[in-house]
Amino acid sequence: MKRFATLLETLALTPSRNRKIEALAAYFRDTPDPDRGYALAVLTGALSFTHVKPARLKEVVLAEVDPHLFALSYDYIGDLGETIALIWPHKGGTRQLPSLSELVELLNTTPKSELALLIAELLTSAQINERWALVKLATGGLRIGVSERLAKTALAEMSGTDLKDIEEIWHGIKMPYGDLFAWLEGRKPKPEIDHTARFHPLMLSNPIDEEKDFSNLDPADFVAEWKWDGIRVQLILGEGPASLFSRTGEDIAPAFPDLVENVFGHGVLDGELLVGNDFEPAPFNALQQRLNRKSATEKLIGEHPAFVRVYDMLFDGDEDIRALPWIDRRARLQSFFADQTQSRLDLSQLLPFSDWDQLGTIRRQGADENGHEGVMIKLKSAPYVPGRPKGNWFKWKRDPNLLDAVLMYAQRGHGKRSSFYSDFTFGAWRGNELVPIGKAYFGFTDAELKELDKWVRAHTIASFGPVREVEKSLVFEVAFDSAQASTRHKSGVALRFPRINRIRWDKPAAEAAHVGEVEALIPAT
Structure with missing residues (x-):
């Protein structure tokens, strides 16, 4: 587990794509089966645990930590794994953790009624970076800049195998991928996968x-x-x-x-x-x-x-x-x-x-x-x-639709953005009331993100955990592909693929769009 925790820490702190590939290739080359196979499954999102969810982890921590302190810490850090790793009150490093494959077995087979005790024991035994890796392993929410394709690229780098050959068999192999690694290392022939029983990688535009x-x-x-x-x-x-x-x-x-x-x-x-x-x-x-x-x-x-x-x-x-x-x-x-x-x-x-x-x-x-x-x-x-x-x-x-909407709520981001308010909910007018029509978290530069974060902090009127309600005075020009009816939004409408096209520092909120303008863009059925 220590080696896997070190890998995750390296990947999280390394912005360079090539450095990530080097770290992954070295791990896959030097780590024995089946640990490297389970690591590959975690990194590509193929491994999950039925009963280990973020809510269960929070319950374990709140049994040992003041809830208000945890809420403040989580709000500031923005990442559950990092928050738990730092706030767990019991001294770590008391004993060596099981191997990655043994941990997978434990989390899969431990009865639901005994999971809380197991998680607490593991957190107490672990060093800080191992605690963080444990939470990432358990929840699958890595957010370390590694995609499935990047992991496959590292396998190609490790073995000298053509990436296309790896993709050809990818969806026909099962974790912990013993046959895959045996093929990549020249110990066995390429796995034979019936084309009628597997997915074939798609061609994209x-x-x-x-x-x-x-x-x-x-x-x-x-x-x-x-x-x-x-x-x-x-x-x-x-x-x-x-x-x-x-x-x-x-x-x-x-x-x-x-x-x-x-x-x-x-x-x-x-x-x-x-x-x-x-x-x-x-x-x-x-x-x-x-x-x-x-x-x-x-x-x-x-x-x-x-x-x-x-x-x-x-x-x-x-x-x-x-x-x-x-x-x-x-x-x-x-x-x-x-x-x-x-x-x-x-x-x-x-x-x-x-x-x-x-x-x-x-x-x-x-x-x-x-x-x-x-x-x-x-x-x-x-x-x-x-x-x-x-x-x-x-x-x-087609050219995107554009409309002006008013910022209503801001939420902390994740990963590199965990210190910034970067997820923005915006609304349109219905009479004298603003009602939400969508949420966007991209379309602005890093410099603009810092300006927006500063504005949110200075214009907060209420806080709800990691979410802040702000004064209804900042207008975004929002680009979106289409509008559709929605039962999830109070407005009854939602925007598809919204992104912030421009920050309208100069525009009064009263001049933003009305819900009727959005409804007019919904295709007739």
Whole structure:
């Protein structure tokens, strides 16, 4: 455990991406199985504990520490792991902690009624950095600047293996990843993963640079499609039940039985998960009601039936066609739809255009008339390459909506921002009352963050733990992709992907937007 705690501390304190990769590669190279496998699972979010939650950890600490002192400390620090590590009153280092794999076993098998005692004993035994690592391990909330891809890059660095080869098998292997490390170290062959039983890394797009890219790209070499307002999915069809994965490889098939039980054929398809009748996509908030659920009720299925708008094919039957150019994969996809009638799959349409100006007109009309997110631009000769290769796929999103909103609440950030008020809830007017319409935590520079933090502290009118209510006088110009009806907000509306476009130090709060202006932007259903 000591080695793992040191790794987490190094990663948290190291801003350099290359230094993080070096630290991870060294840890994976020098740490024995299965500890390094469980560390990999923690770092990539694959490991969780059913009964060890932040609330349980707080209960353990509050049994030993004054609640008011804990609240003040947590408010100041902003990170639960760091707060517990510093405030735990019992002297650490009394005995050596179990190994990482032994800790995982303990946290998984200890009865719920005995967990509090176990956690207290571990915290007392640990040094300060080990306490912090224990909380991070238990809750999974690392916030140390390590993504799944960074961890895989470190594995590639450690072993000299191509990153693409690691990604190819990633979603078919299980922790503690003994076969993975045996392959990476040349002790065993590459794990054989049936393509019908695993997720395949997706090909991603890059934002278009209108000034730079269009002058260097020949429109005759590209095709265009609508950018659909759903979620990216991969659908795997074969002899058994269909598999449905999100863009991160999460199995979401149980939440969409109406879809996976009514699709036919053999292959791996890439597309957009949407809801609606007769292949008419409903607004995103309708789909949102079905997301993040382990299962779907008959009522939800009836109100919001799911379908996939397909725009690429990775496997045609058992044949891997990812190396083929897009235009050939499209022909295979068209044949796939010609061979069987589908009630839950349809083919994404192509948008004919002769030059970039014409496509720009189509893009604007689609946003204004149908609420489309924008267009996708794809190179006809491009193979299907996992990751975000340059020059193959571009996304040309519609121009963002803008409105002026009033800052209502501010909350401390996490990680590097834990000392600053950086999460901002803002509202619009309903009569003489401000009601929340969204929350944003980016769109401003570091210098502006310091100014905002100073303003929040000087204009606080009430505090609620890590949240401060402020005077209703500071206006943000907020950029957002779309508006939608919301039962979670008192206003009845919410903004999708809001970000702070500009701080309007000069604008009176009375001149900010009214809820009716936001409601007018909600797409008709």
